[in-house]
Amino acid sequence: KAGVTQTPRYLIKTRGQQVTLSCSPISGHRSVSWYQQTPGQGLQFLFEYFSETQRNKGNFPGRFSGRQFSNSRSEMNVSTLELGDSALYLCASSSRGGLEQYFGPGTRLTVT
Amino acid sequence: LAKTTQPISMDSYEGQEVNITCSHNNIATNDYITWYQQFPSQGPRFIIQGYKTKVTNEVASLFIPADRKSSTLSLPRVSLSDTAVYYCLVGDPPDSNYQLIWGAGTKLIIKP
Numbered sequence: 001k002a003g004v005t006q007t008p009r010y011l012i013k014t015r016g017q018q019v020t021l022s023c024s025p026i027s028g029h030r031s032v033s034w035y036q037q038t039p040g041q042g043l044q045f046l047f048e049y050f051s052e053t054q055r056n057k058g059n060f061p062g063r064f065s066g067r068q069f070s071n072s073r074s075e076m077n078v079s080t081l082e083l084g085d086s087a088l089y090l091c092a093s094s095s096r097g098g099l100e101q102y103f104g105p106g107t108r109l110t111v112t
Numbered sequence: 113l114a115k116t117t118q119p120i121s122m123d124s125y126e127g128q129e130v131n132i133t134c135s136h137n138n139i140a141t142n143d144y145i146t147w148y149q150q151f152p153s154q155g156p157r158f159i160i161q162g163y164k165t166k167v168t169n170e171v172a173s174l175f176i177p178a179d180r181k182s183s184t185l186s187l188p189r190v191s192l193s194d195t196a197v198y199y200c201l202v203g204d205p206p207d208s209n210y211q212l213i214w215g216a217g218t219k220l221i222i223k224p
Contacts, residue, residue: 004155033212043156043199043214090155099146099203099212103155 002027004093004104012110018079021107025072025093031055032074033101034066035090043090049074050097078109086111116200121219130187132218134200137181142204145176145183150197150217159198160185187220195222 005024013019025032033056034046045058049068068074072093078085088108092101117135124130136145144163148156160167162174162183173186187194197217 035214042216045212045214088153092155099144099201100158100161101212102158106153106155108153 004091004102006089006091006104006107008107009105010108010110012112013081014112015081015083017081018077019081019109021076021078021089021091021109023074023076023091023093023104025074025091026102029093029095029102030072031094031097031101032068032072033092033094033097034074034076035092036060037088037090037106038086046076048097055097081111083111085109116202116215118198118200118215118218120216121221123221123223124190125223126191127189130190130194130220130222132185132187132198132200132220133182134185134202135182136200136202139180139202140204143180143202144204145174145180146201146203147172147174147185148199148201150199156199190220190222192222192224194220196220 007022031050033048035043037043046060046064047054047066048056052068063079066076088106090103090106092103094101144161146161147159149159150156160169160172160174162176164176167174175184197219199214199217
């Protein structure tokens with residue numbers, strides 16, 4: 001089975017711009033979660049989608065949003081980028097959600 | 113979610129067995145214990161999951177005492193490539209208020 005894929009792998013954006021990141025889960029997995037990882041804050045949960053519905057949401061501002069399509073692929077959007085949004089954004093898929101998740105390689109976002 | 117406590121860092125040598133202990137005093141009856149491994153600039157990788165006693169797979173063993181207030185991840189005969197951060201998570205997936213909370217993990221350094 002192919003693993004979780006994320007595109008793009010690297011991205012450089014300017015403050016104020018917006019960005020969309022994409023995640024393709026493992027075939028058959030219906031849950032997709034997004035995380036932000038920074039050296040200072042560690043791994044922080046953004047949100048989880050299950051069967052096209054947002055099921056859980058972390059404590060991030062409304063500039064961070066996501067969606068999931070009928071084929072379980074998911075996108076995450078960040079609007080009005082700030083310097084502090086520079087991070088590794090990780091996507092994880094799971095058959096039903098929860099503790100056993102499979103992570104993609106991440107998208108390294110740099111905001112200048 | 114039950115809070116977990118792990119050592120911040122550990123050192124060991126190639127060929128040794130390494131045991132990393134995680135404390136989770138407030139674990140609930142339905143909670144499972146899961147361990148992940150993360151290399152720099154990569155997504156975490158699921159290692160092992162258990163509920164009680166002992167679980168073993170091709171990578172590691174997980175020991176859980178009867179009271180389940182702690183767990184120990186055991187890595188047999190480590191090599192330099194086992195240098196990584198190891199995370200312990202506890203929870204009962206999934207439900208509408210569920211989200212994964214990741215601690216700082218244990219940074220394991222294997223020396224030659």
